[in-house]
């Protein structure tokens with residue numbers, strides 16, 4: 343297991359976004375392999391699991407300073423530790439969620455965040471029937487308390503699951519509370535200072551991309 347520590351100011355490795363996405367996939371598959379008692383893996387096996395060539399796997403992993411041994415491959419536990427360090431998954435991240443509707447409720451119940459070091463410290467909503475409830479152990483607080491809560495219990499990341507028309511206002515407030523990264527589910531483009539990292543998850547656009555890919559295959 344990687345050491346659990348809080349996020350530090352260590353200079354991260356500069357990797358292109360597609361490589362970061364692949365590392366995350368390797369990480370997931372390596373955990374599965376470790377759980378199935380496997381000790382080592384080679385670039386061909388790992389590439390097959392995430393659908394990339396062995397050469398791409400070798401390039402991605404050598405960028406982390408991780409060199410496999412010819413004929414032996416990579417030690418899975420060490421590789422998990424190294425990728426976890428680079429992706430920040432060996433750290434504990436505090437996360438808040440805003441908007442506890444259908445989607446927010448489902449996200450709060452998802453158990454996959456904790457395993458990667460993401461701890462949901464609170465959720466916020468402005469609807470009376472949501473405020474005061476506890477979902478999967480996470481308290482739902484009045485959205486009016488975002489600032490006072492984060493002043494007392496700072497968090498690095500936020501998940502935004504409010505309707506699109508409220509997303510910009512909430513995002514500005516979160517940034518004012520020193521939130522550095524936002525996972526935005528609202529189908530709207532947030533205009534935030536460049537220092538704030540935003541990842542947009544737009545499921546409808548993804549479906550559109552999928553439909554386009556199928557059409558162009560014909």
Ligand SMILES: NC(=O)c1ccc[n+]([C@@H]2O[C@H](COP(=O)([O-])OP(=O)(O)OC[C@H]3O[C@@H](n4cnc5c(N)ncnc54)[C@H](O)[C@@H]3O)[C@@H](O)[C@H]2O)c1
Pocket residue numbers: 440441442443444445446466467468469472485502503504505506508512527528529544545546
């Ligand atoms: N449900 C899905 O499958 C899905 C999928 C992809 C994207 N989205 C997007 O995610 C967002 C949430 O979707 P949903 O289906 O959960 O909507 P929803 O209407 O069920 O929930 C929205 C929640 O946000 C709360 N809210 C509204 N304004 C707020 C504010 N100013 N401060 C705090 N809380 C506020 C509401 O009280 C409600 O609980 C939307 O932007 C939606 O387009 C939803």
